[in-house]
Amino acid sequence: MSGARPARVLPRRLLLALPLVAAAAGGLGFYALLRRMEAGRYDPHGVDNPLVGHAIPTFAALPAQAPATTGFGAADLRAAGRPVLVNFFASWCVPCRIEHPQLMALARAGVPLWGIAYKDHEAAAEALLAEEGNPYHQLARDESGRVSIDWGIYGVPETFLIDRAGIVRGHWAGPLSADLVASEVRPMLGKYA
Amino acid sequence: MIPELGHFALALAVVLAGSQAVLPLWGAERRDPALMASAPPLAIGQFLALALAFGALVWSSVVSDFSVLNVAENSQSLKPLLYKITGAWGDHEGSILLWCLILAICGAAVGIFGGALPAALRARVIGVLGATSAGFVLFSLTVSNPFVRLWPAPMEGRGMNPLLEDPGLAFHPPILYAGYVGFAIPFAFALAALIEGRVDAAWGRWVRPWALAAWAFLTGGIALGSWWSYYVLGWGGYWFWDPVENASLLPWLAGTALLHSAIVVEKREALKIWTVLLAIGTFSLSLCGTFLVRSGILNSVHAFANDPARGVFILVLLALVIGTALGLFAWRAPRLMPTGVFAPLSREGALVVNNILLCAIAAVVFTGTTYPLFAQLLAGAQISVGAPFFNATVLPLAIPLFAAMVVGPMLSWKRAQLAPALLRLWWVALAALLVGLISAWGWAALPALGFAGAAWLVLGAFAPIVERARLFRLPLGASWVRLSGVPLAAWGGVIAHAGLGLTTAGLSGMALAEHRIVAVHPGETVAVGGYDWTLLGLRDAPGPNYTARLAEIRVARDGRTVAILTPGRRSYPLQRTTTTETAIRTNLARDLYAVLGEEHDGTAVLRLHVNPLAPWIWLGALVMALGGGLSLADRRLRIGAPLRRGAAARAASA
Amino acid sequence: MRVMHALIFAFLLVLPVAAAWAISDPAEMLKDPRQEARAEAIGRQLRCLVCQNESIEDSQADLARDLRQVVRQHVAAGEKDQQIIAWMVARYGNFVRLRPPFEPLTWVLWASPVLALVGGALVVAFAMRQKRPPPQPLSAAEKRKLGDLLKS
Known part of the structure; x- marks a missing residue:
């Protein structure tokens, strides 16, 4: 060879x-x-949300979640006039409780936080907020979970950042940690403020 | 005390495995008979040390020693004894130890049964096995140690995932691992051949029984896993194209190709380089299969404890084993010159076609399984590749494979003609056509195609034997004489091919399965698949570490009771989980399959299936494995006998 | 840290699913068996987002149940398969499709059977073209033997 x-x-x-x-x-x-x-x-296991970079899905006003007295819909979000965090949560979800202190801190810092209770009993969610504090400026509930599907929710908690034009700019699945708030949520809020 | 003994034995095994790697390889290089002769005792010593370690782990589990972290996390005192024993390999650490033990058994087996191998070859094979073993035992000892103590010891363990408390799954890992790890022996033979720079017919003959044994175990292991998901998961599915399943299918496909190409090496001294590559590739795929699924990178239904740090260790280990092997291949394989003359139309040509098709299927499965990862890595895009993709791409490749499986054995070695071979298959083709046409009557096209393929495979498998015995052309007595002359290895091949036909029939039958989900009151009757199912009643039943809820269902046909099924639901308070207990009654022609769901307002939700030919799927796999075993029993293939002849021939030629 | 949280998150979502609650509610099925069969066929192509490697038809997750219902509503409303799948993709991306779409990113994937066969054929063609060493010339002893054989 x-x-x-x-x-x-x-x-x-x-x-x-x-x-x-x-x-x-x-x-x-x-x-x-x-x-x-x-x-x-x-x-x-993460699923990228295709909404990022696009307008929020249109949905009719959801009913209020106590302690709030009025719910909200897509029109209200678009009319907010400043960047808003939309947080999907549930009282039966343990990671939501892990995340709760971060939400309280954000609320104290004046960040507008809109909450949607996902497939929750109204009383249970109310009791949770009474016990641990209510970080939400606006509260609605999605009992059937259909509006959440329009948002591409696949678990709770999930959090979105909506800019003043009603475009989704950020999406976080899973509980927000202090690190995550500092490294991603805050800078993004600043950017779209 | 016992766990420390196990821990010590594990450390001893690392040392022995290291010596088993170094001394024989060095001895073979220096042609030092004493060093080469050290290989078998070292391999057996490593096996004994690991057996001791494994025994210590099982012991700790059996006596519920919760001061051992591993036992505390996966066992509980109330667990039945069988699952205490099998639970020892139910988790990551224990299963890695089992994996190492089986690898040590492989080394010891070559040491004990390889007495007739040339001394240098045997030393190199055992040395390569020792080197592989050293890495994985070290992994077990350092980052995946099953003997870590927990202090203070808890009063009660956390218990194992109740889904795993099942006889099918208890014995699934040892059998599957025997298959995965068994391919380490052909791998070691390939590396030894590369080091020696020589592959010949004798090498092919030595490799084949080991590959055959590993293949039979892997076939059995895959079938057992599939059967488990059929009767435990309770939605009538048996194969999901999940990454974990694909990971076991890949070495099976490559190993099947290896079995066939080794025949060509043995008979014709051709396909040498290819066979060496397949031997390396099969074991490499086994390694990727056992380990990459544990790294958590692949998104699978089967939950393993995901730990990226462990993943990096494993990856480095795989890189060492696979990288060394392929590097050696790139360096030394060019020396292995092809010798056999090759005509495309011949038995060996058909085996090449078989290899191309098997490897193409493996390539598609591999691409599909890893594509989402690389899409994510290179393009940042998320896509999914699931059952619809695999079904659509594998089927078109399986059809020519089925054709070649029947036509190939009818061709003669060296040079053959296609037309006469096809003509001699007329009765097989006719039967397949008839079966296809009959089953196309009223049924969908795809199952009909499947049934035709099954008939073609089963009958076609026997065609070479019929031909050999000149059945119906000679008097029966003369045929019988010829038939008894057929070697067992040939029968093994026939039976394995027929087994695939049975599996195909089962798969096609499942395509015709009927099911219904109903909510019924006790006493109510519903009709599914031509049977009347009556819910007789619901009751509670206590169990050792669970409580069960059972439904009693009478299944009747034309007013006659066919079976009483008692599907149930078990809730395990410790693990806070509930499992479904499927009730299955089979008569081989169909399975009656019932699952109990939730109950509300006095009704129970039942999922009722009639699955035609379902058991044939696993029966066929069992027949395939049996065929492999039968080939192994052939005197000519038996590990000892032919080797002696080969060694003698080699000594004579030297 | 984030990984830890992601793991907790995944764990909590997945846990109830792992119990293999293999049953659905008969009430959610469509009355028309042809429509139900179509809905099932569509559902088998859609990936459950919670338990991940199962289709929404196989999965017992709550979300999968909701998505099954959505599919059935759309089927009942007379939508085409493509429309229903597009509806899902708009919300969950291509991740939701168990049969990946044919697009530049997946060309290699869909071509893999053909590529594998062509690759195999090329390797065989290459190997066949390899020069084999010529047969060794007969040794003197062999020649003598042959001569004897031919003579006898």
Whole structure:
């Protein structure tokens, strides 16, 4: 075989090195994803919301959630005149309770926070807010969960940032942490203020 | 005390595995008989150490020693004994230890049964197995240690996921792992061949029984997993194209290709490089299958404890094992020159077609499983690839594969003609056509195609035997004499191919399944799939670590009672979960399948299925595995016997 | 930190689902069996967003149940399959489609069977073109043996 011409040997060598190259590329890809997962930039269970960058979905006014006396609809959100955080929550959801202190802090800082109780008993949600404090400026409830589906909600809590033109600018699925508020929510609020 | 003993044994296993890697490989390089001879005792020693470690873990679980973190998190004192034992491998740490134990068993098996192998080859095979083993036992000892203590020890363990408290799932991991890990032996043979720079017919003959054994286990393991999801998950599904399932299917496909290409190496001394690559690839896919699904990267229904740090360790380990193997391949494979002359139209040509199709299916499954990851990584886009994609792409590749599976064995080695082979299959084709036409009568086209394919496979599998015995052309007595001369290995192939036909029939039958979801009062009767189902009553029943609610359903046809089904629901207070207990009654032609759902206002929600031919899916897989076992029993393939002849031939030629 | 939270979040959502509550409410099914079959076929193409690797037809998650209902309402209203799937994609993105759309991003995916076959054929063609070492010339002893054989 040493007699074979090099011109024929080279492609053969390249072909036989192909599996190594392919496996290395695959391995690097997996490594990159693992690193992103560790850094929190990749969540295999996360679903990107297609609303980001688009106008909020149109929905008729939802009924009020006590202690509020009036609910709200898409028109009210668009007429808010300043950036608003919309938070979907439920009293039966444990991560919502984890998130609650962050919402209270945001409310104290004067950020307008609009809440939508997702598939909740009105009394249970009211009791929760009475017990842990009510961070919401506006409160409505989506008993059937249909409006939430229009927002692409797949679990609670989820939070959206709506700019003054009614365009969705930010979306966070899962509880907001202090880190997340500081690194993403606050800067974005500042940007669209 | 016992857990510490296990811990110590695990550490000892690392040392032994390391020596098993270094000494024999070095000895083979230096042609030092004493060093080479150290391989079997080291492999057996490593096996004994890991067996001790594993025994210690099982012991801790059986006596409910909750000071062991692993036991506290996955066991409870009320759990039945069987699940205390099998629970030892029900979680991440325990299953990794089981994985290592099986790898050590592979090394010891080569040490014990490989006595007839050339000393250098055996030393290298065992050395490669030792090197692989060292990495994974080290992983178990350092970041995935099952013997970590918990202090203060809790009074009661947290219990295992009740879904796993099931005999099918209890034995699923050992069988599946035996399949996954068994492919380490062909892998080690491939690496040894690359180091030696030589692959010949004898090598093909040595690799095949190991590959066959691993393949039979993997077939059984996959079937058991699929059967489990059929009767436990309770919605009548049996295969979901979930990443975890695909991860087991990939080595199966590659391993099937390996079995067939090794035949070509043995008979014709061709496809050598390809077979070596397949041996490396099959085990690499097994590794990816067992480990990448645990990293949490892939989005699967099956929940594993996700830990990216562990994931990085695993990835480095995989890179070392797979990277070294493929690097060695790129470097040394060019030396393995092809020798056999090759005609496209021949038995070996058909086996090449079989390999291309099997690998194409594997490539599609691999692409589909990992595509969402790379779409996310490279384009930042989220897409899903699910069952509709796999069904649409795998089926068109399976059809030519089925055709080749029957035509190939009718071709002769070296040079064959297609037309005579096809002519001799006329009765198979006719039968398949008839079955297809009959089942197309009133049913959908796809199941009809499936039934035709099943008939083609089952009958076609026997065609070479019929041909060999000249059945109906010679007097029966003469045929019988010829039939008894057919070697077991040939029968094994026939039976494995027929097994796939049975599975195909089962899959096609399931496409005709009927189901209904009903809310009924006790005493009420509903009709599903030609049967009358009457809910007789509902009652509570206590269990060891759960409470059960049972429904009694009478299934009748034309007024005659066919079966009494008692589906149930179990609630496990400790884990605060509820599981459904499906009731299934089969007569092989169909399954009656009932699930009990919620109850409200005096009605119970029932999900009732009639699944035609469902058991054939797993029966077929069992037959496939049996075929593999039968081939193994062939004297010519038996690990010891032919090796001696090969070694003698080699000694004579030297 | 964020990963931790994401894990808690995922865990809490997934837990009740893992119990495999494999039953749905018969009341949610459509009366017309043809429409119901169509709704089921559409549902099998849509991915449950909570339990993730199941279709909404298989999943017992609350959201999956709602989405099943939505599909049935749209089917009953006489919408085409494409319209219903587009409705879902507008809300949940292409993630919701178990059968990925044919678009530049997925060209390679959909072409994978053909690419694999072509690749296999190319490798075979390459291997067939490889020069094989010529058969070894007969040794003197072999020549003598052959000569003897031919003579006898």
